[in-house]
Amino acid sequence: MLNSSGNLDAPPALRATTPGWRDPRLWIGVALVAVSVVVGARVVGGADESVAMWSVSRELAPGDVLEPSDLEVTRVRFAQPADARAYFGVDDELPADRYLLRGIGVGEMVPRAVLGAPRSDIAHVSVSVPSAQVPPSVRSGSVVDVWLAPRPGAETARARLAVSEVTVVEAPRASSGFGAEGQRQLVLGVADEGVDLARVLTASGTDRLMLVGRG
Template sequence: MTLGKNDAPSAVRAQPPGWRDPRLWIGVAIVAASVVAGARIIGGSDDSIAVWGVAGDLAPGVAVDAGDLEQARVRFADPADAERYLRVADELPADLVLTRGVGDGELLPRAALGTADDAGTVALSVSVPGSQVPTSVGPGSRVDVWIVPDSGDDKATATLAVEDVAVIDSPVGSSDFGSSSTDRQLVLGIPDDTDLSDLILASGAGRVMLVGRG
């Protein structure tokens, strides 16, 4: 052993791995897998729904077809709100007619839709006790409207006020409309040649009953 002589090995500069180094390809595979997994997670978290919007101003009574519509993806805070609009996944009926005007860029609400049979109608708002309207009835439903007798009249029978009419809208019930907070307010498309006097009086007295037609 020689005093003062440094026997430490000389330093060797680290070389980056070559393209044939398996460690390089393992790293590439890990990165690629991470990207794919991240994309799937992000894609899976997209809970937006494709609904129809209006491509231009449309007036009441106008027939609606695919050329009048454009797709829009919307994320609804309350899933129940999505049912108020016509989804792209739904089959578009052939004889759609607007029962009220819809502006350019608006989503297409089910409440604004009717058929050619709804032409020549007036919109009538009625109050119906919650127990006298099927829970499935809502905008777009078709119903028969009956007037039930006063509870104190044992001999009277229910009478058919109007048959097979469209439910145009179903606003949130309010105790300010009708006699009870359980009443439902429904807007019906009634033929404009119908005598509405009895129906209006029955509505105010809570004597209207609806029968859904499917």
């Protein structure tokens, strides 16, 4: 717009105004900051709740002795803090008897109940079992029941339990080097009580042994 002197009028200057406390944008910003603070505090707090525990760096079989070189540090967050007492933490002193009563897999934490002194009444027995009668999940450290199938021709006979809760000490893969085709050569820890041990040894290699996993 021209003024009386023929020049254009400059538009009036607009001053920036500070948003008032009623401005919804202000409250949205405050809410976002508050949410960020709460989430960050929870993340940091959750990380602080993890504890350093011992786990094993290699697979260990029943009867092995746990050595310090087998251990590595794993940070774990327990849903119930009391559950940590069932395992060895890095601040715990390992017992003098570190004989493994069952196997431990790679990366598994070390339960207190798995360590103890060797049992003199357990014999390590090598047996031949048909591969079809060995559950695929069976490995070193598995606990199984050993059953005897009926003898050939005994149609009315039933399978019977030979010995229960036997630990699998070794469970190599099936190989032609272990004898007849389709056989698994396993090492079982059987109580040396005479009768049970004799049943297992007598049935080994006769295609009569069957293993039933117990978890």
